[in-house]
Amino acid sequence: MLGKVIGKGRTAEVMEYGEGTILKLYLNEVPEHHVDWEYHISTYAYEQGVRTPRPVELAAEEGRKGIVFQQIHGSPLLKLMGAKPWLIASYAKQMAALQYSLHQLAGPGEAGEQKKRLKQNVIAAPMLNMEEKAPILSQLELLPGGNKLCHGDFHPDNVLMDGQLWVIDWMTAGSGDPAADAARSIVMFSIGAMPKHASLFTKVFLGFARKRMTSQYTREYMRLSGVSRADIEAWILPVAAARLVEWLPVSEKEQLVREIRKRLRSLPSAR
Structure with a gap:
């Protein structure tokens, strides 16, 4: 009922x-x-x-x-971060450790499933033309397929805490490369629409909190996994472009497009 x-x-x-x-x-x-x-x-x-x-x-x-x-009687980490911002660094490190633990497990489907899905989504992505998509797809082609369990939507609203951490929302999960999963989390941490009608103070605070969470998470994930920053950075462009097919506010998609175009301009072939 x-x-x-x-x-x-x-x-x-x-x-x-x-x-x-x-x-x-x-x-x-x-x-x-x-x-x-x-x-x-x-x-x-x-x-x-x-x-x-x-x-x-x-x-x-x-x-x-x-x-x-x-039913889990816990609160999302995002809510806890808002209530106790001085614990953001601690929560970010715990998230990195939790995601790293997922990446030790074999994925559920065929190897490279995540990469195939990214390719389909980049091709279908709105707000980018084919001239912009072509170098993104070329870069994606060079990246590893991978066969580890990747959540695909790992962010503080999909992690609950009731004294221990729980992972929810697996719709975008699959087999893939852990560095791609980490890159997607970093894109979600660092690029997101601000709440409508937010005050200047709220915007400044959220901007600071977002940067703090992203830097602490990235540092801890790299420490635990041995994955390099370059390994993660290589996935940012295709992951950001693929995200444009999702149910996101227009303002967030516009932020993504600005970041994608900035990165496209810095590619060796664009110089």
Whole structure:
């Protein structure tokens, strides 16, 4: 039985659903195969021992498809960072360690799945012309495929804390190169639309917090993994371009495009 809505994102609503479970009910525009994939990959991650809510079953309510999950009584790290900004560095390091632990596991599908998806999304990306996409696709072609478990949407709103950390939202997960997954997290940490009508103080604070989180996360991830900054940087362009196909505010897409064009101008072939 449906209970109260306890969360809402760009693709789904989360509501109470019986004792000890929640229902993630997807919006009508989300294709059914995306829901099926999230159920499959969430189950795979749970069975690998990842601390993620146990997927119980696929469900349908009000003509919409959903997944029933174990309920976790924790707060998103994003909310905790806002409440205790002096702990941002600590939270960022914990996130890096958690993501690194995921990257030690084998991916669920064929090697290079993540890279194929990136290629499709770059080709389909709005706001870029083919002259801009061509060097991005050429760069992507040279990057490794990889076969490790990559979350694909690893950011502070998809990590819950109830004394320990839990990872949620696996729809974009797959097999790939850990450096690409880290690059995507860095793009999400550092490029994001400011809240509408935010005060100057809020904008300055969020800008500072974002830089602090990004630098601490990157440093810690590199320390743990041995991956170089150059390894991560090589993925930023294709990851940023692929992100343009997602449900993002126009202002955030415009930020992404500015960053993409800046990086394109600095490519050796553009000089």
